[in-house]
Amino acid sequence: MLLEDLQNIEKQAAQALESAADPKALDDLRVKYLGKKGELTAILKQMGSLSAEERPKVGAFANEVRAAIENLIEQRSNALKAQMQEKKLAEEKLDVTLPGKAAPLGKSHPLNKVLDEIKEIFLGMGFSISEGPEVELDYYNFEALNIPKNHPARDTQDTFYIPDNVLLRTQTSPVQIRTMEKQRPPIRVIAPGRVYRSDAVDATHSPLFHQIEGLVVDKGVTMADLKGTLEMFVKRLYGEDSVVRFRPHHFPFTEPSAELDVQCFACHGEGCRLCKGEGWIEILGCGMVHPKVLSICGVDPEEYSGFAFGLGLERIVMRRYNIDDLRLFFENDVRFLGQF
Amino acid sequence: MxxxxxxxxxxxxxxxxxxxxxxxxxxxxxxxxxGWELEGSEIRNVVVGKLLSVVPHPDSDHLVVCQVDVGNGEPIQIVTGAQNVKAGDIVPVALHDSDLPGGKHIKKGKLRGVESNGMLCSLSELGLTAHDFPYAIEDGIFVLEEPDVQLGQDIQSAIGLNDTCVEFxxxxxxxxxxxxxxxxxxxxxxxDVPLNLPVPEVKHTVDDIHDLLSVEVKAPDLCPRYVARMVKNIKIEPSPRWMRERLRACGVRPINNIVDITNYVMLEYGQPMHAFDHKYVAGQKIVVRRANAGEQLETLDGVVRSLTPDMLVIADMEKPSAVAGVMGGEYSGINDNTNMIVFESACFNGPSIRVTAKKLGMRTESSGRFEKQLDPATCIPAVERACQLVELLGAGEVVGGMIDVDHSDHTERRVPFEPDWMNRFLGIELSREEMVRILEKIGCKVEGDVVIPPSFRGDLEHKADISEEIARFYGYDKIPSTAIRGTANGAYTEAQKFERSIDQILQAQGLYEISTYSFISPKYYDKIRLPQESPYRNCVVISNPLGEDTSVMRTTTVPSMLETLSRNYNNRNKSAALYEIGTVYLPQPGKELPDERPLVTVGMYGGGCDFFSLKGILETLLNGLRVNGWEMEACTDHPTFHPGRCAKITVDGEFLGMIGEVHPSVCENYEIGGRVYVAYLDEQVMLAHVAAETGYHPLPKFPASTRDLALICDESLPVAAIEKAIRQAVGNILEQLSLFDVYQGSQIAAGKKSVAYSLTLRAADRTLTDEEADAAVKRVLKALKPLDVELRS
CATH class of the missing domain: 3.30.56.10 (Phenylalanyl-tRNA Synthetase; Chain B, domain 1)
Structure with a gap:
């Protein structure tokens, strides 16, 4: 009799659970069947009337029924949760093509962005970074670099003077002298910085631009070292397949002197508009430090030798990004700065 | 060249x-x-033709119809508008489908109904001028007077327009x-081919120069050598075609035979020559001397030049006739009545020529060469060559003898020849013999362990110079490429790392880096309302600026930032948030060079930014850099900033920088319509106050207590004062103090404000009791009493 009732309860509960539509209904059913005042409890209360033989049987069966109903409730509950989550997810659908909420990202100035790259290359080759004043003595900018007063080499560097013996440096080369005065060899430095020449502003000229000087002094430094170092630099900057040539040139403070060209990236040496038909693009000037310059700095040229180089930053950056007007660098329009 | x-x-x-x-x-x-240029390479299908007949055009009174023999049997018909042609003339004919300089293409066609199978060309249509062919006219067809031309011959070869010009x-x-x-x-x-340089010789002479002229050099330091020869019975006429062609190819305009000879010799030997009329040499004596103070000379270009005693002049017994090595005088030059000339071939002191030319503002071909210090030994071959050319051209009779006033140093330069050193220096292995061979090719002599460079190679002074010669002809490309020996530690300095951190922190907050000129106009100090007596107006002044806008080195970066913001504003960019690490140049009393200090400057407008946006950026920067103990306090008297929205930033009492909203009058000066915020910080002062890196703080083991305090105080009381009092009163159990509300309005008495703080209290070694937390709040309230700050009821 009781066993039948229990079976019925299980059946009814199973039916009722199937139609339970939300967690509240599910909870009500749990109370109805399994609660302290629920139907199952009510039946169990009648167990006292059973014989000692039947009692364990019915008891065990009742536990089975309870476990079955609990199981059904859990199943139903899981199903309901899944349903509801699905519904919620469907409602929460986004137009993922709407724009993101970006935190503003700052930018390096393009000149400094490329300069940082150049610094990293030289740091990797064991160079430190040195600095020197922009308002400079004539002595450091010219005299000590083997460019005496009225030397024709001064003509190519139209100079801004303060009083006569003070000027705005026309090149970063004075840092060579200052470095050698301060530091005994071995020396391996680059010195990036601003330089000034009295050129009117146009698309390719600016009275202020940036150079990067380099200086290596030690025992036994050779012109082959100069070539190897600068070739490696160019390959790091422009790619391993860059073709480089060193061609004789003249600077008063290096001997032998050279200019380094890379083969034109656009025409591979055939000659085109980019390289003005030459097939090569001039990248930097370099040479073995003139023994006179070493002596001026108190470095014995019989014991030490070295090489130096200097390159213009603006032209490298202009070629990198196909910028055709130098003025853009100093106008600082955010629409320009945001592109790098 | x-x-x-x-x-x-x-x-x-x-x-x-x-x-x-x-x-x-x-x-x-x-x-x-x-670069190089093939002369006449733009010309194609233009030939020599002969006009067989020239008859008027039936339908035009300014055109003529020509039958032209172009050497291939059948004459062709060409219509031309030129008036200077007649039957029998030899002319350049651009045939059907021909090209002329400037990309001009000629095709056959009809002119007023008459067929024309090409075009007769003028000088300019061939890219020439009357200087190239003095017998031809500029505005008309080029009627050739060249001997030995063939009908149908390419015009380039017929008129010698087929040289190759190489520009060095x-x-x-x-x-x-x-x-x-x-x-x-x-x-x-x-x-590696032989060089054939003949020594010029004059075959025939008349008279003796010493009977006609004498030379005295009074300033041998400025004129190491002065050589003169003379020519009489001068016949001024155009020089022959070969000479004109060569001058043209080298970019020099032919004038007449004598002038052309001086230019020809200058191009050939590198020695500027001067020719002047003997009849204008007063006293028949040339005096090379320093100019007298106040002396004047009208130069060839018609300008009267005031000379100074550091300038060298070529004079006669009375007056100067030329600025030595720079330019001749108006009245000593060659003209059609010249009968007797003097050729001057001299050597002057380079730096002196350079100074003179610069002072007089006239750089000439001649001064540009002399200032590089020419070789005194070239004077004689050059003047001999000039006389040889006079003879060759039949331009006059060369006078016998030569005047040579020579004070030049004939000592041979001797440079050490050290093959081993050079091999080590260059990183090559070249035999001594190979080196000697190279040096001899360029005119050096090697005697034992000494190199004797030729006199014209004044640049070879040191064994490094000799190495360059070796390297040039051995081949720079054959020198191996090696890595520098030894190791070196490449690293940023502390200051460089610090600067990189500044970049990173500011860029992480969305700022764009800018780069501005270091020089500004002194007027910019007015634009930022700097008082007249401000020490920042004392700046490094450029004595030869390009213009006022770039005439002084800046002592403040604010104008550069404002100018950039203004440019962006006026370019209609809605917002900008920028920074620059830029240098200022502060003159230092008693020192030649200024103090160059890098400043970090931040500026912004638009995008909803306000004073506190900028302040937040600085706070993040200063805290991110671990700058210790910085403070901001209101500053009401900085003329560039809004008096109520400006703060001075200090660290341990030392000035660090400013922050503020830019004064509306300054914005007006920069034509910015909205509100602008600018701050700057001294990089070195920041760096000097960076706290040492601290070790790790263990994460808290005990819970925190929070207490919120709503306070009422006078509206003028800076919250910094409240915060300072709270921090002191609570002591080290105050983990965090945050302001979460400031309120003024109807709920609060007039002249008061409500300020609400949340205090997070925590002890490292125990759980704080409520009693401890409450006691801390009591201490706070007591400490705030003297500031007239009370708990909001």
């Missing part, structure tokens, strides 16, 4: 080498070729290469 390849061929045979190979090889041996960039240490002979020497060494 432009070089005619035909001219070069007189001295060295490089005929088997293409212009491209020539250019590349010369560039690689040190004479950089900028010669460095300032090689004035010897500003000449055909110099480049011939380089070419011979480059291509």
């Amino acid at each position: 432009n070089l005619s390849m035909k001219w070069l061929a007189d001295y060295v045979d490089v005929g088997h080498i293409s212009p491209r190979q020539f250019a590349e090889a010369m560039t690689m041996s040190g004479s950089k070729v900028e 960039e010669i460095t300032s240490n090689r004035p010897d290469c500003l000449s055909v002979t110099g480049l011939a020497r380089e070419a011979a060494a480059t291509f």
Whole structure:
């Protein structure tokens, strides 16, 4: 009799659970069947009337029924949760093509962005970074670099003077002298910085631009070292397949002197508009430090030798990004700065 | 320097080498070729023709119809508008489908109904002028008077328009290469071919120069050598075609035979020559002397020049006739009545010429050469060559003898010859013999362990110079590429790392870095309302600026930032948030050079930014850099900023920088319509106050207690004062103090404000009791009493 009732309860509960539509209904059913005042409890209360033989049987069966109903409730509950989550997810659908909420990202100035790259290359080759004043003595900018007063080499560097013996440096080369005065060899430095020449502003000229000087002094430094170092630099900057040539040139403070060209990236040496038909693009000037310059700095040229180089930053950056007007660098329009 | 390849061929045979190979090889041996041009290469299908008949056009009174024999049997018909042609004339004929300079293309067509199978050409249509062919007229058809032309012959070969001109960039240490002979020497060494430089000779002379002229050099320091020869019975006329062609190829305009000879010799030997009329040499004596104070001279260009005693002049017994090495005088030059001339071939002191030319503001071809210090030994061959050319051209009779006032130093320069040192220096292994061979090719003598450079190579002074010669002709490209020996530690300095951190922190907050000029206009100090007596107006002044806008070195970066913001604003960019690490240049009393200090400058407008946006950026920067103990306090008297929205930033009492909203009058000066915020910080002061890196703080083990405090105080009381009092009162159990509300309005008495703080209290070693937390709040309230701050009820 009781066993039948229990079976019925299980059946009814199973039916009722199937139609339970939300967690509240599910909870009500749990109370109805399994609660302290629920139907199952009510039946169990009648167990006292059973014989000692039947009692364990019915008891065990009742536990089975309870476990079955609990199981059904859990199943139903899981199903309901899944349903509801699905519904919620469907409602929460986004137009993922709407724009993101970006935190503003700052930018390096393009000149400094490329300069940082150049610094990293030289740091990797064991160079430190040195600095020197922009308002400079004539002595450091010219005299000590083997460019005496009225030397024709001064003509190519139209100079801004303060009083006569003070000027705005026309090149970063004075840092060579200052470095050698301060530091005994071995020396391996680059010195990036601003330089000034009295050129009117146009698309390719600016009275202020940036150079990067380099200086290596030690025992036994050779012109082959100069070539190897600068070739490696160019390959790091422009790619391993860059073709480089060193061609004789003249600077008063290096001997032998050279200019380094890379083969034109656009025409591979055939000659085109980019390289003005030459097939090569001039990248930097370099040479073995003139023994006179070493002596001026108190470095014995019989014991030490070295090489130096200097390159213009603006032209490298202009070629990198196909910028055709130098003025853009100093106008600082955010629409320009945001592109790098 | 432009070089005619035909001219070069007189001295060295490089005929088997293409212009491209020539250019590349010369560039690689040190004479950089900028480009080359094949004369007449733009001209195609233009030939020599003979006019058989010229008859009026039936339908036009300004056109004529010509039958032209172009050498292929059948005459062709061409209509032309030119008036200077007649039957029998030899003319350049652009045939059907021909090209002319400037991309002009000629095709047959009809002119007023009459067929025309090409075009008769003028000088300018061939890219020439009357200087190239003095017998021809400028505005009309070029009627050829050239001997030995064939009908149908290409016009280029018929008129010698077929040279190759190579343009060289010669460095300032090689004035010897500003000449055909110099480049011939380089070419011979480059291509390992013989150099053939004949010694010029004059065959026939009349009279003796010493009877007609004397020379006195009063300033031998400025004129080491002065050589003169004379020519009489001068016949001024155009020079022959070959000479005109060569001058043209080198970019020099032909004038007349005598002037052309001086230019020809200058191009050939690199030695500027001067020719002047003997009849204007007063007292028949040339005096080379310093100018007298106040002396004046009207130069060839018609300008009266005031001379000073540091300038050298060529004078006679009465007056100066030329600024030595720079320019001749108006009244001593050659003209049609000249009968007797003096050729001057001299050597002057380079730096002196440079100073003179610069002072007088007239850089000439001549001064540009002399200032590079020419070789005194070239004076004689040059003047001999000039006289030889006079003879060759039949331009006059060369007078016998020569005046040579020579104070030049004839001592041979002796440079150590150290093959081992040079091999080590260059990183090559070349035999001594190979080195000697190279040096001899370029005119050096090697005697034992000494190199004796030729006199024209004044640039060879040191064994490093000799190494360059070895390297040039051994080949820079053959020197191996090696890595520097030894190790070195490449690293940023602390200051450099600090600067990189500044970049990173500011960029992480969305700022764009800018780069501005270091020089500004002194007027910019007015634009930022700097008082007249401000020490920042004392700046490094450029004595020769390009213009006022770039005439002084800035002592503040604020104008540069404002100008950039203004440019962006006026370019209609809605917002900008920028920074620059830029240098200011502060004059230092008693020192020659200024103090160059980097400042971090931040500026912004638009995008909803306000004073606190900028302040937040600085807070993040200063805290991110671990700058210790910085403070901001209101500053009401900085003229650039809004008096109520400006703060001075200090660290340990030292000035660190400013922050504020820019004063509306300053914005007006920069034509910015909205509100602008600018701050700057001294990088070195920041760096000096960076706290040492601290170790790790263990994460808290005990819970925190929070207490919120709503306070009422006078509206003028800075919250910084409240915070300072709270921090002191709570002590080290105060983990965090945050302001979460400031309120003024109807709920609060007039003149008061409500300020609400949340205090997070925590002890490292125990759980705080409520009693401890409450006690802390009591201490706070007590400490706030003297500030008239009370708990909001």
